[in-house]
Amino acid sequence: MGRKLLLEHAQVPGINTYEVYRKHGGYRSVEKALKSMTPDEVVEEVKKSGLRGRGGAGFPTGMKWSFLAKPEGVPRYLCCNADESEPGTFKDRYLMEKIPHLLIEGMITSSYALGANTSYIYIRGEYSWIVFILERAIAEAYANGWLGKNILGSGYDLDLYVNPGAGAYICGEETALIESLEGKRGNPRIKPPFPAVKGLWQSPTVVNNVETIAAVVPIINDGGEEYAKIGIGKSTGTKLISASGNINKPGVYEIEMSISVEEFIYSDEWCGGIKGGKRIKACVPGGSSVPILPHYLITKTAAGETRMMTYESLADGGFASGSMLGSGGFIVYDENQCIVRNTWTFSRFYAHESCGQCSPCREGTGWLEKVLNRLEHGQGKMSDIDLLADVAKKIEGNTICPLGDAAAWPVSAAIRHFREEFEWHVNERTACMERNYGLVSEPVAAV
Amino acid sequence: MPKVTIDGQTIEVAEGTTILNAARQAGGPSVPPAMCYYSSLKGSGGKCRTCLVKVTKGSEKDPRPMPKLVASCQTPVMDGMEVASISDPQVTTARASVTEFLLINHPLDCPICDQAGECHLQDLAFEHGKSSTRYEFERRTFEKIDIGPYIKLHMTRCIMCWRCVYLTQQLTPERVHGIIGRGDHAEISTYIERSVESEFSGNVIDVCPVGALTDRTFRFKSRVWFLNPMDAHRDCPTCSGRAVVWMYGDQIYRVTARKDKYGEVHEFICNTCRFDKKDKNDWTIEGARNIDRHSVISQGHYDESALTVR
Numbered sequence: 008m009g010r011k012l013l014l015e016h017a018q019v020p021g022i023n024t025y026e027v028y029r030k031h032g033g034y035r036s037v038e039k040a041l042k043s044m045t046p047d048e049v050v051e052e053v054k055k056s057g058l059r060g061r062g063g064a065g066f067p068t069g070m071k072w073s074f075l076a077k078p079e080g081v082p083r084y085l086c087c088n089a090d091e092s093e094p095g096t097f098k099d100r101y102l103m104e105k106i107p108h109l110l111i112e113g114m115i116t117s118s119y120a121l122g123a124n125t126s127y128i129y130i131r132g133e134y135s136w137i138v139f140i141l142e143r144a145i146a147e148a149y150a151n152g153w154l155g156k157n158i159l160g161s162g163y164d165l166d167l168y169v170n171p172g173a174g175a176y177i178c179g180e181e182t183a184l185i186e187s188l189e190g191k192r193g194n195p196r197i198k199p200p201f202p203a204v205k206g207l208w209q210s211p212t213v214v215n216n217v218e219t220i221a222a223v224v225p226i227i228n229d230g231g232e233e234y235a236k237i238g239i240g241k242s243t244g245t246k247l248i249s250a251s252g253n254i255n256k257p258g259v260y261e262i263e264m265s266i267s268v269e270e271f272i273y274s275d276e277w278c279g280g281i282k283g284g285k286r287i288k289a290c291v292p293g294g295s296s297v298p299i300l301p302h303y304l305i306t307k308t309a310a311g312e313t314r315m316m317t318y319e320s321l322a323d324g325g326f327a328s329g330s331m332l333g334s335g336g337f338i339v340y341d342e343n344q345c346i347v348r349n350t351w352t353f354s355r356f357y358a359h360e361s362c363g364q365c366s367p368c369r370e371g372t373g374w375l376e377k378v379l380n381r382l383e384h385g386q387g388k389m390s391d392i393d394l395l396a397d398v399a400k401k402i403e404g405n406t407i408c409p410l411g412d413a414a415a416w417p418v419s420a421a422i423r424h425f426r427e428e429f430e431w432h433v434n435e436r437t438a439c440m441e442r443n444y445g446l447v448s449e450p451v452a453a454v
Numbered sequence: 455m456p457k458v459t460i461d462g463q464t465i466e467v468a469e470g471t472t473i474l475n476a477a478r479q480a481g482g483p484s485v486p487p488a489m490c491y492y493s494s495l496k497g498s499g500g501k502c503r504t505c506l507v508k509v510t511k512g513s514e515k516d517p518r519p520m521p522k523l524v525a526s527c528q529t530p531v532m533d534g535m536e537v538a539s540i541s542d543p544q545v546t547t548a549r550a551s552v553t554e555f556l557l558i559n560h561p562l563d564c565p566i567c568d569q570a571g572e573c574h575l576q577d578l579a580f581e582h583g584k585s586s587t588r589y590e591f592e593r594r595t596f597e598k599i600d601i602g603p604y605i606k607l608h609m610t611r612c613i614m615c616w617r618c619v620y621l622t623q624q625l626t627p628e629r630v631h632g633i634i635g636r637g638d639h640a641e642i643s644t645y646i647e648r649s650v651e652s653e654f655s656g657n658v659i660d661v662c663p664v665g666a667l668t669d670r671t672f673r674f675k676s677r678v679w680f681l682n683p684m685d686a687h688r689d690c691p692t693c694s695g696r697a698v699v700w701m702y703g704d705q706i707y708r709v710t711a712r713k714d715k716y717g718e719v720h721e722f723i724c725n726t727c728r729f730d731k732k733d734k735n736d737w738t739i740e741g742a743r744n745i746d747r748h749s750v751i752s753q754g755h756y757d758e759s760a761l762t763v764r
């Protein structure tokens with residue numbers, strides 16, 4: 008059994024209430040930080056832990072915190088990104104539903120470290136019931152003196168608010184989130200300036216994912232060095248993985264970042280293997296935006312090494328033969344799934360969610376969707392395949408925010424690894440509507 | 455003052471100048487096309503991505519190149535910066551792609567569009583685009599709507615530059631105009647069909663780079679290139695009264711604000727001047743306006759070199 012730092016008590020009855028959470032060691036990190044540490048010492052501890060952002064980009068959290076501008080007389084803000092809308096990702100939901108106090112505790116400790124006196128949890132509109140769960144937990148925290156004025160007599164004040172969005176994936180992009188929090192349309196801002204300098208209401212702001220903030224709790228309780236002992240290299244600590252698709256045991260798992268992909272998929276402790284004993288066809292290891300891997304690149308890298316559940320190993324081989332850990336949305340496809348259909352489904356999502364500000368993403372995502380729709384429905388042409396790759400390439404890197412890249416990557420990767428399946432859709436117009444292609448062949452290694 | 459080199463041409467500009475404005479100061483073919491940036495509208499730019507350039511050297515202090523193409527209208531120059539505009543195939547390819555993206559949902563109804571001849575999308579397609587499109591789907595269409603008595607919104611032609619939104623935000627006291635929806639289904643809208651009733655609302659027509667917002671008092675009256683643009687002014691209690699009147703013989707067909715060579719207005723005019731003063735006696739005519747744009751309007755004084763077929 009791997010160690011669990013976040014979900015250890017998730018199944019304890021009543022853990023969503025203050026009494027039970029406190030009985031299981033809750034709010035110790037706040038006590039420790041406020042009573043015995045300076046804000047900078049908290050930041051230093053997070054740096055030592057090697058914690059990397061769990062929202063997708065994997066940027067070192069301690070470093071991000073130390074970039075926060077601290078001009079005199081200007082408030083600073085911490086915003087928790089609970090917009091979780093990436094297809095395949097549902098870990099933050101689980102955490103907030105089960106142990107809301109863990110997030111609240113993390114918010115208090117982190118806000119203290121950053122010197123923020125007002126903090127926000129920005130949550131996707133579709134998680135409407137979780138808003139009430141969090142608000143209840145916040146009310147309990149206020150009632151027990153963990154929020155409000157002069158917390159624990161330390162002189163530190165903090166107010167914490169939950170702010171639901173209106174159901175837009177783009178509001179998970181940190182600057183769109185800030186715009187939305189300000190009550191505006193959720194359009195990503197043009198960077199620079201970065202939020203660390205000018206964020207919410209033009210003040211220095213840190214935006215962190217739910218899981219990132221929750222991880223601060225064990226880091227402060229046990230020390231950054233202890234945390235950094237878990238995992239491999241720069242992938243320290245534990246990571247929540249949302250496992251879905253054709254596996255025996257879909258769900259949210261907390262893993263130490265030192266297990267292999269093979270273990271994760273096939274061990275009974277985690278996914279429990281492919282459903283119905285079928286063969287694995289493909290895997291999207293980090294949410295819909297990351298490149299898809301064909302069956303022969305999932306458990307081994309192109310160089311033949313064991314693929315591990317770490318940032319580095321999943322990215323091994325770059326985009327040619329690797330992928331990304333992303334937000335940990337781990338989707339498994341068995342041999343009966345259609346990659347063209349899956350790519351089309353993802354494209355529909357991005358076309359629908361593009362904010363529409365910049366031309367390549369606004370027009371390109373819609374175009375990709377239409378061409379994929381035609382291919383999936385047996386109406387495609389051979390030239391469509393190169394057209395898709397070309398349109399994707401022309402969106403990538405030319406947009407305001409990374410949603411454009413996120414829309415382009417799954418398409419490019421699917422064509423890179425599953426071209427023969429796309430061609431089959433063009434050649435077998437009727438068959439492609441009736442059955443699926445099965446596994447693609449593994450390219451013969453060039454000698 | 456920082457020195458920047460654009461396509462090999464070095465120029466010294468004021469601190470904080472963007473690459474686009476530096477290129478405009480230097481002039482010539484390296485000036486990036488700009489479909490959304492508008493210098494007099496705060497916050498504009500960054501969206502259309504036609505002005506992308508490659509920064510091959512960040513600055514004297516930090517010479518690292520920038521990893522991606524950048525929007526020149528948003529990126530300030532640094533001392534010693536080196537920029538590639540038309541000299542780099544990555545940039546010209548990106549501009550051609552953006553042009554293609556802007557055109558895929560555009561109706562290409564130039565023959566019946568009032569903007570023809572002074573449309574920035576036409577210019578962009580001519581200068582940076584390809585002659586054919588690979589798009590084979592039905593184009594997005596919208597119903598035309600009248601925004602009040604003077605302005606027609608033909609959303610189908612809109613390229614989502616947001617200029618009209620910034621203009622109404624910044625020039626008119628109460629914004630009743632904005633964007634609803636997302637992605638390629640986003641649209642310009644007036645709040646529950648309320649008409650835009652501000653003294654300065656007519657300026658949206660001038661900032662619109664395409665024929666999405668047109669003058670209802672001028673619609674289909676004439677092709678702009680048959681008219682003579684004349685600088686004119688009048689004593690106006692509301693605005694500067696400095697405008698351009700577009701004449702055919704003795705008759706004023708339409709009134710617009712004065713645009714510079716990049717199509718930008720620096721003195722916005724009021725609706726009375728624009729829509730109500732169509733009598734020659736309302737105006738003091740200063741003389742012919744030199745339209746310094748290589749478009750069909752200026753065919754009378756066209757520079758031959760711009761006419762070579764590519």
Ligand SMILES: Cc1cc2nc3c(=O)[nH]c(=O)nc-3n(C[C@H](O)[C@H](O)[C@H](O)COP(=O)(O)O)c2cc1C
Pocket residue numbers: 059060061062063064065066068088089090091092093176177178179180181182214215216217219220408409410413
């Ligand atoms: C289109 C888009 C959607 C995003 N959605 C989320 C999200 O739902 N949750 C999240 O934590 N980060 C999301 N991000 C990443 C955030 O911009 C940001 O990097 C993150 O919240 C930083 O937190 P971290 O450093 O703790 O990972 C998204 C980014 C993009 C471009």
Ligand code: SF4
Pocket residue numbers: 177195360361362363364365366368369406407408409410411412
């Ligand atoms: S890349 Fe897409 S989502 Fe991001 S700003 Fe541009 S249009 Fe909006």
Ligand code: SF4
Pocket residue numbers: 611612613614615616617618619642658661662663664666667
């Ligand atoms: S209507 Fe014209 S000015 Fe307004 S966003 Fe569309 S193209 Fe731009």
Ligand code: FES
Pocket residue numbers: 487488489490491499500501502503504505506525526527528
């Ligand atoms: S002019 Fe720079 S992005 Fe539009």
